[in-house]
Every structure is written in structure tokens, then in C-alpha cells.
Amino acid sequence: MQKCIVGKKIGMTQLFDPNGKVIPVTVVEAGPCVVVQKKTIENDGYEAVQIGFGDISDKAVNKPLKGHFAKADVANKRTLKEFRLDDCSALNVGDIIKADAFQAGDAVDVAGVSKGKGYAGVVKRHGFARLKETHGTGPVSRHAGSNGPGSDPSRVMKGKGLPGHMGVENVTVQNLEVVKIDAENNLIAIKGAIPGPKGGVVFITDSVKA
Structure with a gap:
């Protein structure tokens, strides 16, 4: 049993x-x-x-x-x-x-x-790699980068990892x-x-x- x-x-x-x-x-x-x-x-x-x-x-x-x-x-x-x-x-x-x-x-x-x-960025929440920290990238090395295609289909695809509330999930x-x-x-x-x-x-x- x-x-x-x-x-x-x-x-x-x-x-x-x-x-x-x-x-x-x-x-x-x-x-x-x-x-x-x-x-x-x-x-x-x-x-x-x-x-x-x-x-x-x-x-x-x-x-x-x-x-x-x-x-x-x-x-x-x-x-x-x-x-x-x-x-x-x-x-x-x-x-x-x-x-x-x-x-x-x-x-x-x-x-x-x-x-x-709490609220977490994509590096902590999804394990994204950081952007370059040189050559004019600026103070945004932990940002998500490009969100998706520009011309076609011109939208963010479903399932894209984004910042948000992390934790408090059934595990x-x-x-x-x-x-x-x-x-x-x-x-x-x-x-x-x-x-x-x-x-x-x-x-x-x-x-x-x-």
C-alpha cells in the first residue's frame, strides 16, 4: 500500500x-x-x-x-x-x-x-547570462536583452523569461x-x-x- x-x-x-x-x-x-x-x-x-x-x-x-x-x-x-x-x-x-x-x-x-x-531579475530568476560589461553596454549588464523578433512575428513569444515575482510555487x-x-x-x-x-x-x- x-x-x-x-x-x-x-x-x-x-x-x-x-x-x-x-x-x-x-x-x-x-x-x-x-x-x-x-x-x-x-x-x-x-x-x-x-x-x-x-x-x-x-x-x-x-x-x-x-x-x-x-x-x-x-x-x-x-x-x-x-x-x-x-x-x-x-x-x-x-x-x-x-x-x-x-x-x-x-x-x-x-x-x-x-x-x-520577492521581485527578481532574469539573471537570478531564470539563470540568464549577463550582457557585455564593456563597449558602451552601460549599466544594464543584468537586463534581459532582446525580447524577440523585430519584424516577424513582431511580438514577444509565449514563455519568454522576464523579471517578476520569484518563489512561492508548488515544488x-x-x-x-x-x-x-x-x-x-x-x-x-x-x-x-x-x-x-x-x-x-x-x-x-x-x-x-x-
Whole structure:
């Protein structure tokens, strides 16, 4: 069965393997999550489970969501995420998913929202090369240069890299290794970096490329 969990990024640290080699890891507070809803082919046309993470007070929940949580007989949750799994029949509404659903050595995909970097130029945002810095180019070496053909088709083509808001995008990092599980404290140590700032919500699933 496929595994999934919602967590909160704590930050990065390092662990050591039995040979003394340093392993950079990101620590995630994963769960406990609760199954809030099951979707079926009969009712919804596809199979999926919706899980919730992070308790929240009644006053911070609107009326439709209060009814949604009351129907499932679960506590109010801050984050809801739907996962399409191979076998959803193994999970039922009210089931708890904890960090020990994963094991050390598992390959996982981690999805989250990347850090916001504000307004950025094309060199930082798209990796453009700089223009010449001599022979009269002037103080514009980090500008984008020509935007497109002059006579035909006389327009900027779709997909042209331009300055703009950088970051705050959905990013998935694939095929990362689970280094350590701390089931007592619901912590997962994942090798390498994952998207988002400290405190950001991330979604962990089995790797599709493993």
C-alpha cells in the first residue's frame, strides 16, 4: 500500500552513518494525521483519502468545515490534503497516520511551497547570462536583452523569461531517502533539502520513481 503523511518542516541538521560519514538531513514533524474523508468510485468517480493535520480552535473554522469535521467525528484540523492511493480500502475515516508509517531507507517524494524571494531579475530568476560589461553596454549588464523578433512575428513569444515575482510555487523534490524515524516524537529525518521555509507545511508520499 502507498503511504502518505502531512508534516511541518522543522529545519536542517546533520546525522552520522555507522562509518562516521556526515548526512545532511531535514527534520519534519510528520503527523499525527487523521483520515477525515474517503472518496469512492461510486460516489465521486475516483478513490482517494483526505487527511488532516494540525489542531485548530473552533473560532478559526468556518461553518461548512465545522460540519465536515463533525460528520467525520474528528477534531478541527488546520490543513486538509487529498491523496490518491493505490489501495484506499486499507484506511477508514478516523484512522490515525503517524511518522512510523515510514521506515528508514524508504524513498519518498516531498511537496511544498517554495520560499518567496520577492521581485527578481532574469539573471537570478531564470539563470540568464549577463550582457557585455564593456563597449558602451552601460549599466544594464543584468537586463534581459532582446525580447524577440523585430519584424516577424513582431511580438514577444509565449514563455519568454522576464523579471517578476520569484518563489512561492508548488515544488516537489523526488526520490529522497528517509534516514531516521523518531516515532515517539513524530519526527522524520529526510536526506537533503526540501521545499519551503521553517514551519512550512509539506506533503510526504512514496516516491513514484523508486
